[in-house]
Amino acid sequence: MPENVVKNRLCKPIDSLAINREDLLRFLEILQERANAACEMECNHIGSITPAEKLEKSLEDLRSCAPLKLTIVGYDGEELFGLIEEVFNSVSFPAQIKTLYVNSDLMYKARFNYYPRNRFEVFIDFSKPKVLDFSFTPSDATPNDSKFCVEGYDNTWANGVFSEIDNFFAKRCSKLSRIHKNTVYDLIVWTLGIPIGFWTCYKMSPYINDTFSSRLMESALYVYVFFFSLIVLRILFHYFRWLYPKIQYQTSKDRSLLHRGFFYVIATGIIVTFLYDVLSLFFSS
Secondary structure, eight states, X not given: OOXXXXXXXXXXXXXXXXXXXXXXXXXXXXXXXXXXHHHHHHHHHHHTTSOHHHHHHHHHHHHHTOSOEEEEEETTSOEEEEEHHHHHTOTTOOSSEEEEEEETTHHHHHHHOOOOSEEEEEEEEOOOOOTTOTTSOTTSOOOOOOEEEEEESOHHHHHHHHHHHHHHHHTTOOTTGGGGSTTHHHHHIIIIIHHHHHHHHHHHHXXXXXXXXXXXXXXXXXXXXXXXXXXXXXHHHHHHHHHSOSEXXXXXXXXXXXXXXXXXHHHHHHHHHHHHHHHHHHHHO
């Protein structure tokens, strides 16, 4: 049977993920099993083209590269690189992970400048969007570079590993990940932001009218109040995205749990007061 000479490459961004330390360790153990299988396939390939006197050393070198080495970066500047067990058992393991990177062909290339026929690469970015970053347009999707790629000359292995990784992430989607998609902010502005902007002007009208006798100053202040309310909405939207990141590393010490209660108190107070005034105005008329 002729050998496959076409490399199959599959890549996919990670759109939503909520994972804790135990699940992350289990995921890496699964990847290690698939890396071991890829290494044995590589050994079979090398065995068919390597002279007998060099075969034993070649196979030993290949199998020494099978253990995965990963890089984990924490929010406090910690950076760990090593085997799965070494990293997860380290006393310096970060309480909050910022990024994780694992590449199955890293050691092959680093030690022997060898490029295996089947490989995978996973990068998970747990960073959160900044609340007061006005350079980022809220109408756009939340930027995140998390993705995984699988490639190989063995289509069965490549498709199998890709599906396994994809299914693992699909079962662990983060809550409210839809808020990180395009145009969500625009929908909120048109359905909620603009009405609340007019309502804010209405609530401020007694103070504005009593403070200024100039129609020009009154009009200018109404415009300012309206747009200021939209800026507050934008900040709250960024804050909500920060509370529910699209890629989330779950820990018992996650400070966002306390922030969520604070956010719900503010949001509930604004919305309930707004609806009460609107309904009161409607029924009174």
